[in-house]
Every structure is written in structure tokens, then in C-alpha cells.
Amino acid sequence: MVKRRSIEVHCGCGKLLARYSKGGKGRLVKMFFERILVDACGVFLTEPAPALHQELFCPQCQKRIATVQVIRGKFAAKLNQGAIVQP
Numbered sequence: 001m002v003k004r005r006s007i008e009v010h011c012g013c014g015k016l017l018a019r020y021s022k023g024g025k026g027r028l029v030k031m032f033f034e035r036i037l038v039d040a041c042g043v044f045l046t047e048p049a050p051a052l053h054q055e056l057f058c059p060q061c062q063k064r065i066a067t068v069q070v071i072r073g074k075f076a077a078k079l080n081q082g083a084i085v086q087p
């Protein structure tokens with residue numbers, strides 16, 4: 001079992017985007033949708049779910065925060081490193 005911790009992911013504008021269950025060390029590069037604990041702005045866990053290659057935007061500053069990709073067979077939000085602030 002991989003050790004995981006809950007982290008907060010903010011946009012550069014300060015908006016809380018998500019709380020995520022992160023495994024491993026190092027920078028957060030992607031967020032698997034199934035491990036997003038809190039979708040603070042309703043950007044990620046939408047109904048219907050975001051489509052592959054769809055771009056996701058911060059609802060506050062309209063910056064592109066992520067692009068939807070399939071990583072190891074699972075849907076994930078590949079984060080735009082320039083737009084994200086993480087602990």
C-alpha cells in the first residue's frame with residue numbers, strides 16, 4: 001500500500017481548486033480523478049465527466065489549470081505547472 005497524504009491544490013490566483021490524495025514524493029504533476037477528495041470549484045468531478053484532452057480552467061481567473069489525459073489507463077488532470085500552487 002502506497003502511503004498517501006491529502007494536499008491542497010491552489011490556483012496561482014489563490015483559489016482553492018482541490019484537495020487531493022497524493023502518493024509518493026515530489027511535485028504534483030497530475031491528479032487522477034478517482035483520488036480527488038474535494039473538488040472545491042466543481043471543475044474536475046463534473047457530470048458528465050470532462051472529456052479526454054479537454055482543458056480545465058480556473059473559475060476565478062480563467063487561467064488554464066489542467067488538461068484531461070489518460071495516464072496508466074486512468075483519467076487524470078495533467079496540471080499546468082505555471083498556473084498551480086502546491087504545498
Ligand SMILES: [Zn+2]
Pocket residue numbers: 011012013014015058059060061062063
Ligand atoms: Zn485562478
